[in-house]
Amino acid sequence: MIRDDNSNIMETTVDSRRVFDGIILHIDHITNRLPNGKTAAREVARHVGASAVVPVDGDGNVWLVKQFRAAVDRVLLEIPAGKLDFKGEDRLLAAKRELEEETGLTAASWIHLTDIVTTPGFSDEKISLYLARELSPGESHPDDDEFLNVVKVPLKDVVAGIMRGEIADAKTVCAVMMAWEKCR
């Protein structure tokens, strides 16, 4: 679907410069040569990337976390997830670490669902999504400045919540709908 001939829409980068360096965000101004020969400015938020997990237990419940998200100024219901510790970190290991930190769970079965780019119009952030099953409980140990509540919800109810528009987090919608398609 994607491969075919893309020569009429390709761009090439002719200049790139860092215009902002923050704590987690780094903004590059890119100048690209367009297919018509003109150039255009593109703004890109560089991000280290992340992993996220849909943990489904033997009773068909998904373990989710509720977190206050400053960027959207509200509490969101999300699958366990977290940033990579460094660019290029093994994404499955990161998923296992974040699952255990946030929920205390470990899992014997791991399936890679897909990798998503969250917002390719302005960022290179990529999140690897996993389905984890055969769960074992343990003790959670979130980061010092991370406050969250863990909730267990039947997978079918999470899907129903998504379909009613009650779950806004994009990685959660992607991963839960894919897990639902895979498990049904």
Place this chain on the structure above:
Amino acid sequence: MIRDDNSNIMETTVDSRRVFDGIILHIDHITNRLPNGKTAAREVARHVGASAVVPVDGDGNVWLVKQFRAAVDRVLLEIPAGKLDFKGEDRLLAAKRELEEETGLTAASWIHLTDIVTTPGFSDEKISLYLARELSPGESHPDDDEFLNVVKVPLKDVVAGIMRGEIADAKTVCAVMMAWEKCR
């Protein structure tokens, strides 16, 4: 699922300042009071928001666009979408405009699927997702610096492509999987 008691995880903003003003991105440094009384710095990329559409024709095909995305330096297969012209613009009107600009299509049936926040860890970007049916063809008129190829793919094949990990764009995965759940 989300409402319950969140008092133990709430944060309040005690300071906010603009640290970067770009073309489409504006970065704020926020200082939040955490549930434990400490404060923490949060970085937020402010974005105007967007609308996106899954257009499904009478033969069960989804109309998609292939675009080069500078932020991820590759061609992505996506549902038609575009930024709002201004903060607070009517999101259904924006969806109709973007569908027509990118594909030439108009639609007689519109269903709001959900609103997603693409990456709430660092941005407030919200995208409204719609399912459009009863399509009528017309002439596309993309923006001057917008180059794209329109492709028609059966909905079930798009879902299969998502499940094989071939479609990376998060809004496309969210909207197509929700349209699939709604149409099946």
